[in-house]
Amino acid sequence: MSVLAEADLKLDAGPIDYALLALYFVVVLGIGVMARRSVSSSLDFLLSGRSLPAWVTGLAFISANLGALELMGMTANGAQYGMATVHYYWIGAIPAMVFLGLVMMPFYYGSKVRSVPEFMRRRFGKPAHLVNAISFAVAQVLIAGINLFALAVIVEALLGWPLPVSICVAALVVLAYTTL
Known part of the structure; x- marks a missing residue:
């Protein structure tokens, strides 16, 4: 090794x-x-001018939260703790991101806020x-x-x-x- x-x-x-x-x-x-x-305002830049359905915005939120930190962090955790690292993601992170993307994003989207x-x-x-x-x-x-x-x-x-x-x-x- x-x-x-x-x-x-x-x-x-x-x-x-x-x-x-x-x-x-x-x-x-x-x-x-x-x-x-197609971007002329902060609403266009941050929320696509509200032209996308809330569920697409939610999925974009989920995908935006998977980057270099997750790649390196999960790899390091996997090397240190083994397969137990997988449980963090499928028990903790994935349900949290799905909840935020499918429940909270439509809530924020419907309240007409940008952040x-x-x-x-x-x-x-x-x-x-x-x-x-x-x-x-x-x-x-x-x-x-x-x-x-x-x-x-x-x-x-x-x-x-x-x-x-x-x-x-x-x-x-x-x-x-x-x-x-």
């Missing part, structure tokens, strides 16, 4: 691999450019909104940093790119897509 842990797992990426990676980023940014035409902090303001007033908005903003900044770091660790392991380069490239792609 220790031999495998010490093995160099770096991919031998060649020009075709980098071309496919660049093509992927171009396609993702192209989707952003095409979607830009949980906005719902808190309407339901409990400005103090609750302020506390929720600040804690959410801090959490998002921290989570974004962790996500960029997790992605950079994967890219460094697979492609051999330096960690700072991986973080900068990932941040630039996300920034470009969001800006577009």
Whole structure:
């Protein structure tokens, strides 16, 4: 087992691999450019102009919560605890995400809010909104940093790119897509 842990797992990426990676980023940014035409307000950007059914928005919420952290975290937990890790996901995380996606998202969707902090303001007033908005903003900044770091660790392991380069490239792609 220790031999495998010490093995160099770096991919031998060649020009075709980098071309496919660049093509992927171009396609993702192209989707952003095409979607830009139909986005004229925060309602369009955050909720697709309310043109999608609530269940589709709920499923998008579920899929948005499966990323680099889950990939690395579940892999690490699996290595440490074995198959018991599977139980966390199918007993805890999946039912919670399905509940949020199928029950809570239509509730928020129907109340015509764009975010949980906005719902808190309407339901409990400005103090609750302020506390929720600040804690959410801090959490998002921290989570974004962790996500960029997790992605950079994967890219460094697979492609051999330096960690700072991986973080900068990932941040630039996300920034470009969001800006577009």
